[in-house]
Amino acid sequence: MxxxxxxxxxxxxxxxxxxxxxxxxxxxxxxxxxxxxxxxxxxxxxxxxxxxxxxxxxxxxxxxxxxxxxxxxxxxxxxxxxxxxxxxxxxxxxxxxxxxxxxxxxxxxxxxxxxxxxxxxxxxxxxxxxxxxxxxxxxxxxxxxxxxxxxxxxxxxxxxxxxxxxxxxxxxxxxxxxxxxxxxxxxxxxxxxxxxxxxxxxxxxxxxxxxxxxxIDRSHYSPDLSPRTSNRILVVGRLTTEKHIDVTLKAVAKLDPALGVTVEIVGGGDQRKNLEVLTRQLGLSDRVEFVGRASDEELRRLYSEASLFVISSIAELQSIATMEAMASALPIVAADAVALPHLVHDGENGYLFPPGDIDGLADRITRVLTASPEERLRMQQASLDMVAVHxxxxxxxxxxxxxxxxxxxx
Missing domain, CATH: 3.40.50.2000 (Glycogen Phosphorylase B;)
Incomplete structure (x- = not known):
């Protein structure tokens, strides 16, 4: 040394x-x-x-x-x-x-x-x-x-x-x-x-x-404000208990099948096997992909192609992943816990839901995915505007x- x-x-x-x-x-x-x-x-x-x-x-x-x-x-x-x-x-x-x-x-x-x-x-x-x-x-x-x-x-x-x-x-x-x-x-x-x-x-x-x-260096991200042709939910974070990714999976299982929602989960952690088992139990195996750890370049692509970013965590002192999603012009649905309300203003750049409330999360996801093109664009622009201070x-x-x-x- x-x-x-x-x-x-x-x-x-x-x-x-x-x-x-x-x-x-x-x-x-x-x-x-x-x-x-x-x-x-x-x-x-x-x-x-x-x-x-x-x-x-x-x-x-x-x-x-x-x-x-x-x-x-x-x-x-x-x-x-x-x-x-x-x-x-x-x-x-x-x-x-x-x-x-x-x-x-x-x-x-x-x-x-x-x-x-x-x-x-x-x-x-x-x-x-x-x-x-x-x-x-x-x-x-x-x-x-x-x-x-x-x-x-x-x-x-x-x-x-x-x-x-x-x-x-x-x-x-x-x-x-x-x-x-x-x-x-x-x-x-x-x-x-x-x-x-x-x-x-x-x-x-x-x-x-x-x-x-x-x-966050916003220049690293590529916002795509065009309408989406599919409903792709992105989840990014360590696969640990405090992230409550199981809540997201259970909420997805309650969504109207007509929405055709798919989920990409990026990250590794000790709960991955448990979450994969839960995915099978919920009948979501053909709709949920566990990406694992992704390179910065791959992660930026996933942000740009997603329709919505969801975070169910109850222990975020800020959440860099949420800021990255905002810099990519994504609407956000987040748990109303600790510091996430600092980034997500309910009804502006997305919605908050009571922590652990599966039905509440399913409702907020549905609101975003069924929003009119004008409403979706408004939420996307709000994410971009709000992340500027960071x-x-x-x-x-x-x-x-x-x-x-x-x-x-x-």
């Missing part, structure tokens, strides 16, 4: 530099999940890092190794940009289908090594769990400012602890208490939406949590200001 020593750098706020020091920054991002993982937190960290590199900053990543043997410091290409990734020795967490973890008592050790090698102007942790906890504490010792972004809901983790269900509430409370202790050390705490910020404040007692969208450049501007300790852009 070594690299050539760097010469000391002045503070990013050093007033001896013109205009508050606009030189490029060296930023160290600590992420407990990162490429090749496929989830919202990993995708955000990847896009943030790539966007910063594109702006001329020197970006380093601390992340788990891809396999236990593949640890060390590498130059990797992420989202088309080359950056330095410090891969820490990690182990598979077998109750989960892909999660890897770094031994907690080693996180500070590796944080010390990387901080002393890289000498960053700022650090940015993506969770308070293992890598983030160690990096936060060691950065503080070196007076390196830390920005913390929370993507974690402990309620989503309890399924994979292997502990008895009656201990779930205890585990969740302990996790939130730990989050509070770690996040209080940060220069600034962010989370993707105002609803997520309110949730974090209620759970931890933190104040001044800043909502900063994960952001432009990735706004996100990058905000984090640059937080790293430098400057006022946030308006």
């Amino acid at each position: 070594t690299s050539p020593d760097s010469p000391p750098r002045p503070s990013p706020e050093d007033s001896s530099h013109p205009e508050g020091d606009r030189r490029p920054l060296t930023v160290l991002i600590g992420a407990d999940t990162f490429s090749p993982d496929v989830n919202g937190a990993a995708r955000f960290a990847e896009r943030l890092a790539a966007g910063l590199v594109q702006r001329g900053h020197d970006v380093h990543i601390m992340a788990p190794s891809k396999t236990h043997a593949q640890h060390g410091t590498y130059r990797e290409t992420i989202e088309g940009q080359e950056m330095t990734v410090h891969r820490l020795p990690s182990w598979r967490w077998y109750p989960h289908d892909w999660l890897r973890f770094v031994l907690p008592w080693m996180s500070k050790h590796y944080a010390r090594k990387v901080l002393d090698d890289v000498k960053p102007d700022a650090a940015h942790i993506q969770s308070h769990i293992v890598i983030g906890r160690g990096l936060m504490r060691e950065a503080r010792k070196r007076d390196v400012p830390v920005v913390a972004t929370n993507h974690v809901m402990p309620e989503n983790i309890v399924d994979f602890t292997t502990l008895p269900p009656f201990l779930d509430k205890v585990v969740v409370k302990l996790a939130w208490d730990d989050a509070s202790r770690t996040l209080r050390m940060a220069r600034a705490v962010t989370t993707p939406t105002q609803k997520a910020a309110d949730f974090l404040t209620a759970a931890t007692g933190l104040t001044d949590v800043i909502p900063v969208s994960c952001g 432009d990735i450049n706004r996100t990058l501007d905000t984090f640059e200001a937080l790293y430098r300790g400057e006022p946030l852009p308006s």
